[in-house]
Amino acid sequence: MKIPVIRKLAQEHSLEVLQLQEQKILAGERLDIEVPGNDEGEQLTHILGAIWVIEQTQKGIALQEALRAYAEKVRNSIE
Numbered sequence: 001m002k003i004p005v006i007r008k009l010a011q012e013h014s015l016e017v018l019q020l021q022e023q024k025i026l027a028g029e030r031l032d033i034e035v036p037g038n039d040e041g042e043q044l045t046h047i048l049g050a051i052w053v054i055e056q057t058q059k060g061i062a063l064q065e066a067l068r069a070y071a072e073k074v075r076n077s078i079e
Contacts, residue, residue, distance in 0.1 A: 001042070001045050001046070001049065001074060002036070002046065003067055003070075003071055005035075005036050005037070005046045006046055006049040006050050006053060006067065006070065007053075007063070007067055009035065009046060009047065009049075009050035010050040010053040010054050010057070010063065010066075010067075011063070013033060013050070014054075015051060015054045015055070015058075017032070017033065018047055018050050018051045018054065019051060020032070021033060021035065021047050022044070022047050022048065022051065025040055025043060025044050025047065026044075031043070035047060049070055049074075052066075052070055052073075053066045053067055053070055056069065056070075
């Protein structure tokens with residue numbers, strides 16, 4: 001998981017576009033946008049992270065705060 005990649009995806013693409021990419025990657029289809037990652041798992045992680053961040057910003061949370069909250073959420077799930 002790379003926060004700069006998630007930030008870039010959240011800034012450059014709409015929620016709908018990212019949700020479509022999520023469906024495509026799960027179906028084994030080719031993505032319409034460039035999503036950095038070493039494999040499909042990492043690409044999916046970046047897409048899901050960007051979706052979560054966008055949903056938070058739609059609730060009025062600042063982008064940087066949403067990114068920090070996502071990183072913390074992931075860290076807590078690992079511990």
